[in-house]
Amino acid sequence: MREKQMTQTYLRELFGSLFLYMMVLFVSIWAAKDMPAGLPRTLTALCPMLPVLGMLWAIVRQFQRADEYLRVWNLENVAMAAALTAAFSLTYGFMEGVGFPKLSMFVIWGVFMGGWGVIASARKWMDG
Numbered sequence: 001m002r003e004k005q006m007t008q009t010y011l012r013e014l015f016g017s018l019f020l021y022m023m024v025l026f027v028s029i030w031a032a033k034d035m036p037a038g039l040p041r042t043l044t045a046l047c048p049m050l051p052v053l054g055m056l057w058a059i060v061r062q063f064q065r066a067d068e069y070l071r072v073w074n075l076e077n078v079a080m081a082a083a084l085t086a087a088f089s090l091t092y093g094f095m096e097g098v099g100f101p102k103l104s105m106f107v108i109w110g111v112f113m114g115g116w117g118v119i120a121s122a123r124k125w126m127d128g
Contacts, residue, residue: 003070006062006065006066009065010058010061010062010065013054013057013058013061013062014055014058014059014062016054017051017052017054017055017057017058018051018055020051020054021048021051021052021054021055024047024048024050024051025048027047028044028045028047028048029045031044032044032045073123074120077116077119077120077123078116080115080119081112081113081115081116081119082112084111084112084115084119085108085111085112085115088108088111089108089111
C-alpha cells in the first residue's frame with residue numbers, strides 16, 4: 001500500500017473512531033450526571049473508552065502497515081514525546097510540592113500527544 005493510501009485509510013479509521021468517541025462522550029456525560037453514585041454510573045462514565053479502543057486499533061494498524069523506516073521514525077517521535085512528558089511531569093511534580101495546583105491526567109495526556117504532534121511536524125519539516 002502506498003504511503004498516501006495508508007494515510008487516508010488511517011485518517012478514516014482514526015477520525016471515524018474519534019467521531020464515535022465524541023458522540024458517546026456527550027451521551028455518557030449527559031446520562032451519568034443525574035445517576036446516583038455506584039456501578040451503573042461508573043460504567044456509564046467509562047463508555048467512551050469503547051471508541052477509544054477503535055482509535056487504538058487504528059493506530060496499531062497504521063504501524064503494522066508502515067515499512068521499517070516509518071516504524072523507526074514514528075517510534076523515535078513517540079520516544080521523544082515520552083521524554084518530554086516525563087520531564088514536564090517531573091518538573092511540575094516539584095512545583096506541586098511547593099503549592100502549585102495538582103494537574104489532571106488529561107493535561108499529561110495532552111502534553112504527550114501535543115509533544116508527539118509537534119515533534120513529528122518539526123522533524124518532517126526539517127527533513128524537507
